[in-house]
Amino acid sequence: MAELLISISTPDWLAHTIAALVQCGLLLAIALCSAAVGIWLERKVSARIQDRLGPTRVGGRFGWLQPPADGLKLICKEDIIPTAADHILFRIAPYICFCATFCVFLALPFANGWVAVELNAGAFFLLAVAGLEIFGVILGGYASGSKWSLYGAMREAAQVVSYEIPLGLCVVVVVILTGTMNLVEIGNQQAGWFFNWHIFHDPFTFVVFWVYVTCAVASSNRAPFDLPEAESELVAGFLTEYSGFRWVFFFMGEYASMFVVSGLGALLFLGGWNGPIPIASLLGLTPDDGDVFGWIGNLLGMCNFIAKAFAGMTFMIWLRWTLPRLRIDQVITTCLKYCVPIVSAMLAGVMLWSFFLPGGLIAALTRPASFPRSAWERTDSKPDSFPRSAWERTDSTLRVDGMRDNGRVQEEAWRRSLPAVRSHAERGNEGDFQEESR
């Protein structure tokens, strides 16, 4: 886009600035739309669960325009800042909250290559930035000058910091499987039929997915883990003193972060933009078949990804309107006594599994005889069952299968470093390495 502007004799700096602003605007629009649709979904789903109709009139039959109407109403409300509040922090807290969530969208890929910033440490970056959201909540809770808000902030701090551990471990499990933290590559490695999804890779990842769900719900402060704003205990927790526009920002941040954790879950475990059936590659809509077809395929993939993310959000909404809230000690217990040990055990399990059965469950079931070379044979002899493009692209960066890749990199590294670390290797590691790599 910048090139286009330069070509019509716009100054260089202006062209780049405009292009950057447009892209930011696009991302912001995605973030806001996901929040708006999330709010609408919440209203409709909760209404259905409770035998109500929910919004029916605003903007046509299904109340489509209810979120903007809500927003308009809230913007028109009086903006109240309590006397006891720390004015500056009180004002900036909602924006911190929203900006942190918005920054996550920078690294969230929507389809193969459709990501604002493709980071090598994408998964890690996503977790790190999503964790910043609590900062806004804590500041808001503290700055409100209300005891209830302070309680909300303290709960948020305790809860989210605890849940970052199992959440991070869940991501590590997938990183071990794929051998990369690049989210686009993680998505591409799950291309093909649904049994290539990581959730179906082996029984351990299946368990890890549910741990991830728990932690994702907890880290985005949704019921039954919505303790920071527990309305029946803390009035409204950290939101107690907020009203109007600032409240909207917190609210949007919450829904956008729901979208993010659902999207991350879809990327890590549910195939990302790869549908259960590889329609795009069956129809010949891969980047290999031409730019236009590749673009259409990517568009389909994006729809797929967004559908998965909203399915995740619907699940969270469903949970919220069904379950009572946990108590703070139970929330922490769930994290430290259940989530962390389970995911640690699963981590070890996944390591062992991908060591012995690198191809995943389906490969292990269908080709038990060819162990342990099944992964190699599958990719080499039957490339047609997978979208070619994905394989070829990942091949170019030496990434076909997590284990194979890791093994190869390590092996090469080891080989090349042998003269230097010979003495080290002679202490007993060498044999292992050579055996496993052959």
Added chain:
Amino acid sequence: MQAERAQSDTVEFDVRTDEMLINMGPQHPSTHGVLRVVLRTDGEVVSEVTPHIGYLHRSAEKIAEKLTVRQYLPYTDRLDYLAAMNMNLGWALTVEKLLGQRVSEKTRHLRVIVAELNRIASHLVAAGCFGLDLGSFTPFMWTFREREKIVDLFEEICGARLTYSYLLPGGVTAGPPDGWFGRCEAFLDQFDPVIDELHALLTSNAIFIKRTADIGVLPPEMAIDYGCTGPVLRASGVDWDLRRDGEPICTEMYDGYTWQVIAPTGGRYPDDHPYPPVPPEAVVGDSWHRFYVRMLEVVQSMYLVRQGIEKYSAADGELDKPIKIKEKLPKGEAYLETEAPKGQMGFMIVGDGSAVPWRVRIRSSSFCNISALPEICRGVLIADMSAILASLDIVLGEIDR
């Protein structure tokens, strides 16, 4: 265990921080009105609880000294506004006791029907609010949906949806309209499966059990000491119900009815029923049992309503007309406690020969139930506070009078 907790004079903490005094209420979502509870907290742990009441005080007793007993009836609606029929009934029975009147069979059965229907409605509100206070909104909507049907029925017989003023001393304002009993039965028929849904949503829900089992345990002795009554008392294992154990004027109303008093005497509930069993974590007298007792009482009330409908149509005679507006009261006094949904509701009327009582005193069940709050809330977490408060099922209109 809870008693132990209460007796130990210190509460220990791993990480000790500053104590904080917090006003829970009078504007707080889970204090069920304008109750104000002052919490002394250390972190999330509540070390001391002091309820402050009186925000809804309307001089209900004093007003009664200016009005005739029939004129006063609408004021009883405003005591426990979630069970106005039972308040009416308590007042009516007390006045009848003072006047020495007895009502006809038909009136008696009609009273049983509406009183028990209102008990169902009140318990539904209690169950729904319990869910709400634990952070689950859906049970509230579901119970209110059912309560709404009961309220519709009441609207048909008396025109009001909240403050009925229907069961007057001496009789009722008017008989039920045609087909009303049929609609009652239709409601009960469709309500039967809904109870299972409510049990599925709350009673057997793992989180619900974790939040309520062994929380706010009220031992039977303490319950009796504090004058707790109703489901709160019965959930502590005391088998006591004025509909069965009360004064003759109360028990006569239920002559010929078969039903059970729900109380976990000896840790066991009286009857086999299709509802979820008691979870192993639950301790008799805890919040879970208070909820469960109400849920089971709903079923008993349904039996009573069905029997009442049968007996009403079989009964001879007419419905009684209420007493005159300016009916003279005899010299003397009458005190009567009746079993309202939230506990024993007592009215005392002192007559001096005129139509206006010389003195009226109201004994409210919620008032006594909430007085146990500081005892059972010592050392719980803030989140448990709302659970315990919800399990006591208070109504501020009745506490503050």
Added chain:
Amino acid sequence: MSIFTEPVGLSHFLVVGAVLFVCGVICMATKRNVLGVLMGIELVLNGANLNFVAFGSSVLRPPGTEGIGMDGQMIALFVIVLAAAEAAVALAIALSYYHAHATVDVDRGDELRG
């Protein structure tokens, strides 16, 4: 020769690191609050970290020259981890200091008894 058009070099990063470091030192010297001192330490560590990363980075040097490579990032990583550990311990000390002295003023804690 505007800074907006020239690529940044190692020196630029080192200057930023120096600013952070000095701010941290002043912060440590001027704050009486235990937590303020702790924040000063964090700033100092970050200034040092920035230098490590800059020295290890390949984009900041003229082509052909070689820095400390991976070592810079590695050491910075260790610093981050150790700083987090240090913060946890320091916070625990601050808490128990607060319990003992009912204040977080470091000047009050001039005796070594707990």
Added chain:
Amino acid sequence: MDTINWHSCFFLLLAAIACGFAVAVVVVGDIVRMACCLVVSLAAVAGLFFLAGAEFLGAAQLMVYVGGTMVLLIFGVMLTARGPLVSMKIGGGQWVLALVIGVALFAVLLQAATSTSAWNGPKANDQAAVPAAAKQDDGAAAEQDAAGQLGLGLLGVREDRLHRQDKPVLLGGMSGYLLAFEIISVHLVVVLVGAAYLARARRRIRNPESRAPNPESP
């Protein structure tokens, strides 16, 4: 007019934020605002890490420092900041002293930072016009998988040094960080236990029969 170097622009922006908020940490008296400024400063430093091509480290900085450390700090602040303790002033003399030392230190560091000409960085004509772009294509080869290299380094394999086989001195002592990694892991465990122990208040048990109100409470 030369082409704008976006890499430099972002560097300036982030450097300004980092330095400005670092100064704010020193100047501001309120402890919570200090923490807030510190977080912004640290986040900007994480951005600088990204600019220097250390993506993994930038994310780690965000996660561990800004996420973890700051929450710990804020926790401490909230537990301890009460009334007059929130801001504790020191005398003007001490301020002057600290400033003198600080300025002197800064002068030394500044001199050290700018004196070496090789550190002044690549010139605009040295590389392809925009180094940010250059980073993406050829510089990227080295930075491609920084996380993987870091990980291998922790396991004792220095992938980035493999092509330096001509200088065994470089490889010999610095081949990897396995030992450091192990030591730090043990250190972390010790710190965890130690911090948990330190933070526990001494128990005042008046009634030996009584037990903790909620064994599960955090």
